[in-house]
Amino acid sequence: MSYKVFIDGSSGTTGLRIADRLDGRPELELLSIPEESRKDLHKRAETINAADLAFLCLPDAASKEVIPLVEPHVRVLDTSTAFRTAPGWVYGFPELHGQREKIRQANRVAVPGCHASGFICLARPLVELGLAPADYPFTCHSLTGYSGGGKKMIAEYQDPDRPVLYSTPRAYGLTLHHKHLPEMQAVSGLTAAPVFCPIVDDYYAGMEVTVPLRMELLPGVTPQAVAQALADYYAGEALFTVHPLGETPADGMLAAGAMQGTDRVQIYCTASPDGSQMLLISLFDNLGKGSSGAAVQCMNILLGLPETAGLE
Known part of the structure; x- marks a missing residue:
């Protein structure tokens, strides 16, 4: 057909x-x-x-x-x-x-929006499964390539006469009123929008979204439980890979452009040695997933x- x-x-x-x-x-x-x-x-x-x-x-x-x-x-x-x-x-x-x-x-x-996708895939399962309350004070930093800004921004970044500061990361949405916030809050089931800091950098495509967790605000929940919950949530999903707690690349670095050219998502979960803090990270292509x-x-x-x- x-x-x-x-x-x-x-x-x-x-x-x-x-x-x-x-x-x-x-x-x-x-x-x-x-x-x-x-x-x-x-x-x-x-x-x-x-x-x-x-x-x-x-x-x-x-x-x-x-x-x-x-x-x-x-x-x-x-x-x-x-x-x-x-x-x-x-x-x-x-x-x-x-x-x-x-x-x-x-x-x-x-x-979905690109920044929103990276946040929601991390926060929504925690709220849905009861590991985080709807009023948890989520924070999110999201690093994107300049292609996310469309033709105008692409032209600005690829202009040989561009301002010198375009070669450095630039935070935006500084009034905390980014257009993705309504869906980030609503789809994640939150009572308030997260504190959200988007950043654009001098590379074409790729996105790295980070959501830190303070475990003392999640009584009875361990980093192991969070990592396992995410792995179970996305089990069998062809486009998602959830890495075991603490598993990172050999050099200990996560490049925002690692998933460029794909339609897949990789999720990483790390924790401090004492388990009091945790970092959830989603990597994907802002033009892909x-x-x-x-x-x-x-x-x-x-x-x-x-x-x-x-x-x-």
Whole structure:
């Protein structure tokens, strides 16, 4: 069976990566519109409605503008932040317990944010399993490559005349009001948003998300229990690897770009010698499981195709 698929916003970073992953798949027919109609709202809506499934790789406002014109039966995967906590939309993270079946039955799926994916995959299981209370004061640092900022940021970083400080890590979201915070809180089941510090650095792709834990705030919970709970939670998931407590690369360093070019996630769990502190780390590609790879994975589920088809 062949499915008609349309990528609205196919010229952006996310849209291009999705198109790469769909290229050459005989079960998919990619629809397109003329370049001059790329910003024509009604032409876009007409093409979306001719598809079995559409990816919206657009700014929030553009997604919100076209959705009212989309017929209810068309399956839509939106990659913006517009609908990630909206009623009637399913969050596209199939590895979370119960989420895969919700995605399978949905017609409106919001693809998770990159930073959010790294945090949620660490925090959600702890809250869901009762190892951390919903009011635990989570903190998160997230290091990303500059491709996460889209075409504009990519051009800035690749400009030979860029400012010298672009060669150093740069923290942003300094007002603690980052656009991923609503989904980080809601999907993790928290009563308050985490303290979140995103950082962009001078490399193209790859993400390293760290969540520290103070074990005295989790009475009766040990680092071993946390590490085992994460391993059990993601057991059997093709795209997840959870390393045993304390297992790290031989040099004791974790490079943020280690998963670049893949659609997989690696989770590391470390602890202080006395067990009073713990560090949870997720490594993945911000353009892979943090964006385009996650979108294609959800498409496969929605269309009843092998879940990892087209993934790297």
